[in-house]
Amino acid sequence: MTPDEFRSAGYELIDWIADYHERVGEHRVASDVEPGQVRAALDGPPPEGGERIADLIADLDDSIVPGLTHWQSPSFHAYFPANAALSSVLGDLVSSGLGVNGFSWVTSPAVTELETVVMDWMVELLGLPDQFVGNGVIQDSASSGTLCAVLAARDRAVDSGADPTRLVAYSSAQAHSSIEKGLRIAGIPAARLRVIGHDDAFAMQPDALAAVIAQDIVDGWVPFFVCATAGTTSSQAFDPVTAIAAVCRPHHIWVHLDAAMAGIAALCDELRWVNDGVELVDSYLTNGHKWMGVVFDCTFFWVADRAPLLRALSILPAYLRSDAADSGAIDYRDWQVPLGRRFRALKVWFLLRIDGPEPIRTMIRDHVAWSQLVDQWVRADDRFEVVAPTALNLLTFAVRSGDGPTQDLVGAINASGEALVTPTVLDEQRAIRVSVGGQYTKLGHLELLWELIQQLADDLDL
Amino acid sequence: MTPDEFRSAGYELIDWIADYHERVGEHRVASDVEPGQVRAALDGPPPEGGERIADLIADLDDSIVPGLTHWQSPSFHAYFPANAALSSVLGDLVSSGLGVNGFSWVTSPAVTELETVVMDWMVELLGLPDQFVGNGVIQDSASSGTLCAVLAARDRAVDSGADPTRLVAYSSAQAHSSIEKGLRIAGIPAARLRVIGHDDAFAMQPDALAAVIAQDIVDGWVPFFVCATAGTTSSQAFDPVTAIAAVCRPHHIWVHLDAAMAGIAALCDELRWVNDGVELVDSYLTNGHKWMGVVFDCTFFWVADRAPLLRALSILPAYLRSDAADSGAIDYRDWQVPLGRRFRALKVWFLLRIDGPEPIRTMIRDHVAWSQLVDQWVRADDRFEVVAPTALNLLTFAVRSGDGPTQDLVGAINASGEALVTPTVLDEQRAIRVSVGGQYTKLGHLELLWELIQQLADDLDL
Numbered sequence: 061m062t063p064d065e066f067r068s069a070g071y072e073l074i075d076w077i078a079d080y081h082e083r084v085g086e087h088r089v090a091s092d093v094e095p096g097q098v099r100a101a102l103d104g105p106p107p108e109g110g111e112r113i114a115d116l117i118a119d120l121d122d123s124i125v126p127g128l129t130h131w132q133s134p135s136f137h138a139y140f141p142a143n144a145a146l147s148s149v150l151g152d153l154v155s156s157g158l159g160v161n162g163f164s165w166v167t168s169p170a171v172t173e174l175e176t177v178v179m180d181w182m183v184e185l186l187g188l189p190d191q192f193v194g195n196g197v198i199q200d201s202a203s204s205g206t207l208c209a210v211l212a213a214r215d216r217a218v219d220s221g222a223d224p225t226r227l228v229a230y231s232s233a234q235a236h237s238s239i240e241k242g243l244r245i246a247g248i249p250a251a252r253l254r255v256i257g258h259d260d261a262f263a264m265q266p267d268a269l270a271a272v273i274a275q276d277i278v279d280g281w282v283p284f285f286v287c288a289t290a291g292t293t294s295s296q297a298f299d300p301v302t303a304i305a306a307v308c309r310p311h312h313i314w315v316h317l318d319a320a321m322a323g324i325a326a327l328c329d330e331l332r333w334v335n336d337g338v339e340l341v342d343s344y345l346t347n348g349h350k351w352m353g354v355v356f357d358c359t360f361f362w363v364a365d366r367a368p369l370l371r372a373l374s375i376l377p378a379y380l381r382s383d384a385a386d387s388g389a390i391d392y393r394d395w396q397v398p399l400g401r402r403f404r405a406l407k408v409w410f411l412l413r414i415d416g417p418e419p420i421r422t423m424i425r426d427h428v429a430w431s432q433l434v435d436q437w438v439r440a441d442d443r444f445e446v447v448a449p450t451a452l453n454l455l456t457f458a459v460r461s462g463d464g465p466t467q468d469l470v471g472a473i474n475a476s477g478e479a480l481v482t483p484t485v486l487d488e489q490r491a492i493r494v495s496v497g498g499q500y501t502k503l504g505h506l507e508l509l510w511e512l513i514q515q516l517a518d519d520l521d522l
Numbered sequence: 523m524t525p526d527e528f529r530s531a532g533y534e535l536i537d538w539i540a541d542y543h544e545r546v547g548e549h550r551v552a553s554d555v556e557p558g559q560v561r562a563a564l565d566g567p568p569p570e571g572g573e574r575i576a577d578l579i580a581d582l583d584d585s586i587v588p589g590l591t592h593w594q595s596p597s598f599h600a601y602f603p604a605n606a607a608l609s610s611v612l613g614d615l616v617s618s619g620l621g622v623n624g625f626s627w628v629t630s631p632a633v634t635e636l637e638t639v640v641m642d643w644m645v646e647l648l649g650l651p652d653q654f655v656g657n658g659v660i661q662d663s664a665s666s667g668t669l670c671a672v673l674a675a676r677d678r679a680v681d682s683g684a685d686p687t688r689l690v691a692y693s694s695a696q697a698h699s700s701i702e703k704g705l706r707i708a709g710i711p712a713a714r715l716r717v718i719g720h721d722d723a724f725a726m727q728p729d730a731l732a733a734v735i736a737q738d739i740v741d742g743w744v745p746f747f748v749c750a751t752a753g754t755t756s757s758q759a760f761d762p763v764t765a766i767a768a769v770c771r772p773h774h775i776w777v778h779l780d781a782a783m784a785g786i787a788a789l790c791d792e793l794r795w796v797n798d799g800v801e802l803v804d805s806y807l808t809n810g811h812k813w814m815g816v817v818f819d820c821t822f823f824w825v826a827d828r829a830p831l832l833r834a835l836s837i838l839p840a841y842l843r844s845d846a847a848d849s850g851a852i853d854y855r856d857w858q859v860p861l862g863r864r865f866r867a868l869k870v871w872f873l874l875r876i877d878g879p880e881p882i883r884t885m886i887r888d889h890v891a892w893s894q895l896v897d898q899w900v901r902a903d904d905r906f907e908v909v910a911p912t913a914l915n916l917l918t919f920a921v922r923s924g925d926g927p928t929q930d931l932v933g934a935i936n937a938s939g940e941a942l943v944t945p946t947v948l949d950e951q952r953a954i955r956v957s958v959g960g961q962y963t964k965l966g967h968l969e970l971l972w973e974l975i976q977q978l979a980d981d982l983d984l
Contacts, residue, residue, distance in 0.1 A: 097631070203861045
């Protein structure tokens with residue numbers, strides 16, 4: 061494709077994306093295709109090229125879009141928000157167009173330095189502690205950030221003489237599956253992840269943590285890593301980070317704070333409590349690619365001390381050496397699992413300079429306020445019970461008559477195509493999980509959701 | 523940013539990218555900014571938003587572009603090609619614009635199914651074995667693909683009763699640093715990576731491999747993983763995969779074939795030898811984002827049997843369950859380290875449907891033929907010696923008078939800004955490494971490079 065062909069095809073696709081965003085609420089939220097249906101439509105021998113952009117757009121419209129779950133839909137309340145702000149989409153376009161790889165400072169100084177700039181901006185915008193300044197990196201995902209935290213913690217422990225086969229880690233049962241996955245990748249099986257009890261609000265109990273750690277030490281294990289969560293996946297519970305850090309400090313245990321979804325709420329001064337205790341942790345992450353609107357992938361990851369991270373992840377063969385690195389420039393490849401790196405900072409830079417933080421704050425405040433309204437609506441209907449406190453923008457509730465009806469209602473909501481929610485299980489009770497965080501979600505969409513739920517509850521005779 | 527603002531800003535950036543590609547050869551290949559210079563230009567308090575796209579474009583022109591190493595430059599001969607074909611850039615734009623997350627089949631069936639379609643196309647286009655059909659996944663990078671291979675191999679070994687602390691792995695000294703990094707991440711320190719000797723062409727010696735494995739077994743170690751390389755980083759050596767697999771088979775050792783850069787040459791029938799032996803390996807990868815032109819990130823990764831990979835990487839909490847997955851749909855999150863997934867298949871789909879494989883084949887054939895010309899030029903100048911055979915599109919040569927002059931010449935080439943090459947070390951000899959793979963690189967650019975080298979050699983009195 062020549063640059064001139066790129067111009068005309070590019071304009072068409074820019075329009076196509078603008079149209080998609082304008083009308084994303086008109087689609088069924090979840091696709092109703094059968095397994096294999098999209099593939100059957102698009103399969104065949106490998107193409108020989110020469111197709112026009114109109115052919116691809118026709119297939120996008122006819123075969124791809126009907127096979128999507130529309131994460132940008134205002135009625136998408138499943139999993140977590142994955143907002144792709146259009147300003148950020150443009151930043152990502154520039155990244156693709158430049159086609160540079162910033163794995164080292166020298167392979168494109170601007171990639172590294174702009175990343176440090178935007179990471180330091182995020183420290184300030186989120187009110188994070190000073191030790192994070194200069195110590196941030198954009199990871200692809202929270203899973204990868206957590207894995208890096210595990211690896212740094214493992215390195216620090218082994219460096220202090222610990223036997224790697226005796227290392228044990230801790231989280232609550234509410235922590236994200238990426239904790240278990242990260243540990244497993246690092247060679248630490250699930251049997252060495254201690255699951256700590258939680259209180260009625262599904263927050264980790266520091267006393268229980270202290271007791272398990274003490275017993276492990278007696279038994280000859282080496283506690284090395286605790287993952288606290290600020291906003292758990294199933295119910296948005298907030299672990300008491302300050303108390304957890306106090307338990308860990310005497311034992312030199314690495315404390316990682318996973319605030320993947322909720323941490324970004326700290327853009328609003330009055331919500332900075334979501335990160336309470338962050339000044340005491342060794343590593344922290346929150347996702348730009350969830351509520352904030354940076355198009356996936358963009359996890360903001362910080363360490364209080366970069367040395368163990370770099371020890372864990374740096375390797376320096378001859379073909380990667382440079383004078384700049386020898387004199388202290390940041391080589392972000394040593395802060396992550398992969399070698400290659402996109403110019404991800406651009407999508408943050410575009411979002412912050414074009415939109416700025418204020419519209420994001422307004423959106424977050426609206427979502428939090430509206431979530432409290434939905435909470436009241438649920439509580440006012442005695443067919444339902446709220447299962448966990450609505451702390452921020454995630455509701456969990458159940459049908460009082462039991463797990464079966466709750467599951468049936470989730471199925472009916474999602475089959476309607478008018479909204480999408482996720483089922484979860486909290487202390488063995490099935491619950492409906494409603495995430496309120498879409499960039500296009502307004503109060504009216506929540507009113508429609510609640511009407512839909514009530515109607516379906518009537519239909520199902522709950 | 524509203525959809526209408528996105529339209530006008532989007533057109534401007536499409537034009538900006540087209541201009542950048544048209545004129546990328548006019549820039550210094552490597553930036554000459556000092557460490558901190560880009561940062562100083564763009565730092566300051568976090569922005570408050572409201573800036574116009576013209577402001578960002580001005581900063582791109584004035585501060586970002588001068589701080590880039592131009593990987594798309596026709597005179598970029600460093601590291602590896604990282605072609606960002608404009609057709610592929612458009613596919614990636616659509617991915618960003620849709621903002622869907624395909625971590626499970628159900629979270630966007632089209633993301634999963636189109637990925638399987640393009641991965642099966644690549645099996646056919648590259649002439650890969652039938653067991654890879656349906657068993658491919660797009661990873662972010664070769665490093666991550668190799669890590670996944672290590673994890674699957676580890677799981678298979680431990681599942682067969684191996685003690686994880688006794689596992690040992692093998693590669694040649696020419697294997698990529700990501701092998702050591704992947705093993706280290708998996709908890710297998712460098713001391714348990716056996717470095718196998720190589721022949722004069724820097725290819726692994728299977729007899730040496732067999733001998734080290736036999737001794738390890740005698741010593742109570744458990745050989746579990748061999749990484750063979752098709753096209754090593756330093757000199758593009760090709761390990762003898764068939765012989766290596768024959769050594770490994772009786773011991774049930776996982777054979778991973780890393781063909782990150784060179785494997786894509788198999789698009790050309792007469793170059794399919796690059797993947798000789800691939801039908802015998804357990805896992806294989808080559809990068810779409812290098813020679814082929816899929817914009818980073820896109821590593822094609824296949825396994826002969828998906829079961830150990832899925833056992834190693836799948837975790838299924840309640841909030842990720844689905845009926846579709848229970849009935850056998852692919853959930854690619856279980857084929858990789860992160861949970862989240864971009865719609866990466868689109869950038870491959872756009873490239874293959876718009877450009878098709880034929881222009882890529884022509885480019886590859888040209889680069890291979892031209893590399894042989896450069897090889898002849900080097901051999902004809904008795905100031906230089908070729909250090910390793912020019913198998914495909916990578917040249918390694920040295921100044922006969924020694925390492926110092928070789929290093930000086932690399933420095934002078936790169937300081938000129940007219941071309942960029944990488945230094946390397948082969949059997950303790952310093953060498954100049956010239957990669958010929960840029961999408962805009964023509965024979966004339968290589969002629970200019972050779973003139974530059976000769977002129978600098980004169981100037982340096984080599």
